[in-house]
Amino acid sequence: MTTLSEENYLKAIYHLGKQDGEAVSTNAIAEQIDAKASSVTDMIKKLADKELANYIKYQGVSLTEEGRLTAKAVIRKHRLWETFLVEKLNFSWHEVHEIAEQLEHIKSEKLIDKLDDFLGNPTHDPHGDPIPDKYGNYTKIKSKSILDIKPGNQGILTSVKDSSKAFLKYLNKNKLALGDTIKVIDFEPFDESFTIETKSKTMTISKNVAENLYLSI
Amino acid sequence: MTTLSEENYLKAIYHLGKQDGEAVSTNAIAEQIDAKASSVTDMIKKLADKELANYIKYQGVSLTEEGRLTAKAVIRKHRLWETFLVEKLNFSWHEVHEIAEQLEHIKSEKLIDKLDDFLGNPTHDPHGDPIPDKYGNYTKIKSKSILDIKPGNQGILTSVKDSSKAFLKYLNKNKLALGDTIKVIDFEPFDESFTIETKSKTMTISKNVAENLYLSI
DNA sequence: ATATATTTTTAGTCTTGTCTAAATATTAAT
DNA sequence: ATTAATATTTAGACAAGACTAAAAATATAT
Numbered sequence: 001m002t003t004l005s006e007e008n009y010l011k012a013i014y015h016l017g018k019q020d021g022e023a024v025s026t027n028a029i030a031e032q033i034d035a036k037a038s039s040v041t042d043m044i045k046k047l048a049d050k051e052l053a054n055y056i057k058y059q060g061v062s063l064t065e066e067g068r069l070t071a072k073a074v075i076r077k078h079r080l081w082e083t084f085l086v087e088k089l090n091f092s093w094h095e096v097h098e099i100a101e102q103l104e105h106i107k108s109e110k111l112i113d114k115l116d117d118f119l120g121n122p123t124h125d126p127h128g129d130p131i132p133d134k135y136g137n138y139t140k141i142k143s144k145s146i147l148d149i150k151p152g153n154q155g156i157l158t159s160v161k162d163s164s165k166a167f168l169k170y171l172n173k174n175k176l177a178l179g180d181t182i183k184v185i186d187f188e189p190f191d192e193s194f195t196i197e198t199k200s201k202t203m204t205i206s207k208n209v210a211e212n213l214y215l216s217i
Numbered sequence: 218m219t220t221l222s223e224e225n226y227l228k229a230i231y232h233l234g235k236q237d238g239e240a241v242s243t244n245a246i247a248e249q250i251d252a253k254a255s256s257v258t259d260m261i262k263k264l265a266d267k268e269l270a271n272y273i274k275y276q277g278v279s280l281t282e283e284g285r286l287t288a289k290a291v292i293r294k295h296r297l298w299e300t301f302l303v304e305k306l307n308f309s310w311h312e313v314h315e316i317a318e319q320l321e322h323i324k325s326e327k328l329i330d331k332l333d334d335f336l337g338n339p340t341h342d343p344h345g346d347p348i349p350d351k352y353g354n355y356t357k358i359k360s361k362s363i364l365d366i367k368p369g370n371q372g373i374l375t376s377v378k379d380s381s382k383a384f385l386k387y388l389n390k391n392k393l394a395l396g397d398t399i400k401v402i403d404f405e406p407f408d409e410s411f412t413i414e415t416k417s418k419t420m421t422i423s424k425n426v427a428e429n430l431y432l433s434i
Numbered sequence: 435a436t437a438t439a440t441t442t443t444t445a446g447t448c449t450t451g452t453c454t455a456a457a458t459a460t461t462a463a464t
Numbered sequence: 465a466t467t468a469a470t471a472t473t474t475a476g477a478c479a480a481g482a483c484t485a486a487a488a489a490t491a492t493a494t
Contacts, residue, residue, distance in 0.1 A: 027440090035483090036483060036484080038442085038483070038484080038485095039482050041443055042443095042481075042482080043481080046480090057442080057443075058441080089331040089332060095327075099328050102323045102324065103320075106320060108319075110312070111306070111316050114307065118306055222451065222452095242472090243471075243472055243473085244471065254471075254473085255474080256451070256452055259473095263450095274459090275459055275460065275473080
């Protein structure tokens with residue numbers, strides 16, 4: 001059985017390792033988790049002892065198969081709870097992250113399976129991120145950042161890379177939501193801004209915004 | 218802000234003090250919480266330091282107004298989550314206690330208010346126990362144990378005192394559920410058993426069962 | 435290739451919440 | 465009213481998870 005703290009480290013390593021099991025540095029984890037590097041070293045050793053991580057001193061950590069499955073189980077819980085909060089309790093998507101950070105550590109497989117059914121077995125959470133099934137499998141919608149889309153092309157907004165409160169509030173304010181059809185009209189090299197068109201309006205977005213919006217073509 | 222452990226102690230003291238602020242003994246808490254008496258003494262001191270409890274050495278503890286409010290807030294969360302699990306996720310009432318023990322410590326006032334609304338602001342949980350509102354107020358349905366009901370009288374099963382898995386499973390097996398009308402037919406002094414009648418059948422119950430069934434007349 | 439900077443690890447400390455064993459109070463019994 | 469039994473508290477220890485400061489390893493730059 002994993003502790004709350006262990007689960008947070010597993011999640012961090014999973015995300016930083018880009019899901020494919022790349023080795024991750026101590027400092028990167030420390031930053032992600034907002035802890036000191038020395039604390040990270042301590043915890044990594046514990047994870048390695050429990051065979052959840054592969055660790056070679058000074059060489060970084062990666063997850064074992066079991067560690068990866070555990071990480072995905074936590075992510076599954078996080079995303080299902082976020083979906084619950086938005087779909088059933090009418091939270092706005094920028095409010096749910098902190099609460100889901102707590103809920104993701106509740107231990108009961110039956111609970112999460114029933115929640116999954118209650119929500120209609122969703123495949124993606126309110127930010128467009130894929131929800132792993134109970135075996136850890138998921139399919140990511142093929143999409144690319146507006147940064148990589150040539151003017152003239154359009155697609156459907158399927159996910160946002162940045163899930164920070166500030167960014168989600170920006171999207172709300174500008175009435176951009178998942179599922180919207182967005183057409184890339186123009187790219188301005190001077191400030192690297194884009195002009196995009198939605199059903200309701202035409203607007204200009206900064207490079208910073210563009211790189212966080214993912215469209216499926 | 219209270220820790221998970223503190224919240225469990227507050228709940229225990231609240232329940233043992235019969236809600237009216239009676240002083241509770243160290244040993245009683247130790248048994249309730251399944252800890253050693255020395256651990257209880259330590260924690261009591263912390264609660265007193267935080268002004269959540271009144272403590273005089275060797276004389277037991279009682280809750281302060283703030284302690285009582287905190288305890289009721291935790292109980293509110295516990296009972297709302299139990300209601301959610303039974304009503305929305307289709308859990309059986311004997312399965313929900315352990316999960317609610319975890320969920321009751323999730324910190325977000327907004328979450329619990331929205332959950333309350335989502336459930337239709339229920340006044341009682343699946344065991345018939347009252348759910349405090351956000352100010353800590355609740356009304357307990359006036360009811361008495363079958364032990365105290367004279368044969369010939371009837372009432373509606375409004376709550377069960379024992380919420381253990383074993384007892385709830387017994388009730389399920391015998392098709393006794395909250396809301397059922399129950400008539401007390403006979404009392405047998407020899408083994409202190411009762412004969413009761415429900416819509417569907419007549420059955421005999423032991424003293425042990427009778428004392429845990431509460432009817433409103 | 436060596437010096438410097440950066441990253442990582444180690445050693446030792448702290449807090450929270452628990453425990454055991456021993457000491458002290460309180461309660462019950464003769 | 466003592467003594468015996470029970471309840472409670474204190475003292476000291478431990479595990480988890482975090483921290484600081486110092487040491488060691490690795491990476492970078494000249």
